[in-house]
Amino acid sequence: MPNTYQRIVLASRPSGAVSPDNFRLEEAPVPELADGQVLVRNHYLSLDPYMRGRMDEGKSYASPQPLGEVMIGGTVGEVEASKNPKFQVGDKVVGMFGWQEIGVSDGSGLQKVDTTHIPLSAYLGSVGMPGVTAWYGLNKIIEPKSGETVVVSAASGAVGSVVGQLAKLKGCRAVGIAGGKEKCDYVVNELGFDACIDYKAAADSKALYMMLKEATPDGVDGYFENVGGEILDVVLSRMNAFGRIAVCGMIAGYDGQPLPMKNPRMILVSRLKIEGFIVSEHMDVWPQALSELGNGVAQGKIKFRESVAQGLASAPEAFMGLLKGKNFGKQLVKLV
């Protein structure tokens, strides 16, 4: 067992797009365990769009990531040493150790998980925070009825893929929006969505609208928003009366560029409900959501795909790719 480990800290805040020099890779000594503590070897680090918001100083829903500290992030790993009776060496655990190869904890915030029927990495995706995000927005905001049409952007991603599959399980028409033919084919053929729109194949907003119209012959009852910008404008104009929009992310505007909503009058015209949410503020639903998602994955009813970058040093590059939609499915970094 090496007596040092690697970690990545926030070196500077981005002005506009994230760049590699916003991060700094550090080497640190593995600490001695105190009584009650447990040492975890992280196997996977989760990369998620919310991290972009934390890198800024401005007003957001969470306090900014402090400079010089380990980047925030969800991790799964294995207990390597334990002075805590609740954890044994070899236990698989989910935690929030951030961008680093190991983590030390007194056990709080650490969750033991069962990998018999669910792969460890899925606890960072469909059976983790992204899955619960999809579950919450769909069930608590969109509340779709069987036969309704649900649209989700970033449909091949960690959140979007679950939204559409859960919508299908509820008897809805599920329509994805994704970037590129390959992602769209996957969304329809592998995940079982009814249709998927390749926004990159649309020459302009009008063309995108026509594609959406064709894919949603009965209009749109629920929209799960991950991207914002032009796509939101187009979907807004296709919403049915009393439609619901769950705003989970607006990745298109994360670098600070203006991202106006062109025609908010549609909120009134179509009597829409639009609601923004952060899944970590709704911990009460997590047990139910995780149980349903875990069953879905174990039974093969919820499928997923992962983009896995190798080694901690590749995390900044993989994260920048994620923000540009270069990943395909849940973006992970394999640490061991």
Place this chain on the structure above:
Amino acid sequence: MPNTYQRIVLASRPSGAVSPDNFRLEEAPVPELADGQVLVRNHYLSLDPYMRGRMDEGKSYASPQPLGEVMIGGTVGEVEASKNPKFQVGDKVVGMFGWQEIGVSDGSGLQKVDTTHIPLSAYLGSVGMPGVTAWYGLNKIIEPKSGETVVVSAASGAVGSVVGQLAKLKGCRAVGIAGGKEKCDYVVNELGFDACIDYKAAADSKALYMMLKEATPDGVDGYFENVGGEILDVVLSRMNAFGRIAVCGMIAGYDGQPLPMKNPRMILVSRLKIEGFIVSEHMDVWPQALSELGNGVAQGKIKFRESVAQGLASAPEAFMGLLKGKNFGKQLVKLV
């Protein structure tokens, strides 16, 4: 009793702002009553912003006002002749007879009202559709708790004035936004709002934001939107986490000019709920709302002000003024 009456029909659809030649004043013979019918002499016609939407052909929440037919509108009046046993000559009634001096009905859609403690005209305002609109948006969408801050635009108007007074009765801080010192003084001194912002006195959005900040030291928990545009942008940036916005109107965009929302990311950042509504789609709440509003007016707890134009021929001019905020309080046309 004259054997003709006047009525105003929609002569053409506006391109941009409404103009007088969109309307045509007609003279028509008073019809003979058939069995079961009742003839009402309209005393007041209500002018409301929603009428602007009906004048357009485009997609809106209601079917467009047909060309050549009497303009839609709420009325209060007195039964002048009756061949319907449910109505007696002299009964005061509320109806939807539109822009005309009389109305003939089989009694459906006609409501007898008691003017002992509530003036007849109030049934077109605080104890009518505008009052219920305020009641619904406040109680069913904003759902304010005592101690919270509620902001309403067009605060001296028929809807806005009720929103703020109801909010005060619930123990909230009520802050209005209105155009001009006179309206603001009225909102604070007569209606009892805690503060009112004169948006016309703000040099730009930043100045407006500073005025709003001063008037809402604890931020904004609920916003009742009647106007849209720049004011919505400014209030959005002042919303507290989990704030609620009831979208009742966006009068600033009724002539078709683009009215973008500058920073929809605030929906996510502040986890807002934004909901558009049309009060006529929530008839189930009307009895409760009207009963509370009627008590409030009868007991002097809900005050109101009216702008009264004289004679049917003045309706187009008064309506155009309403769309520009020239009215002060509920805009009515006195027909008798």
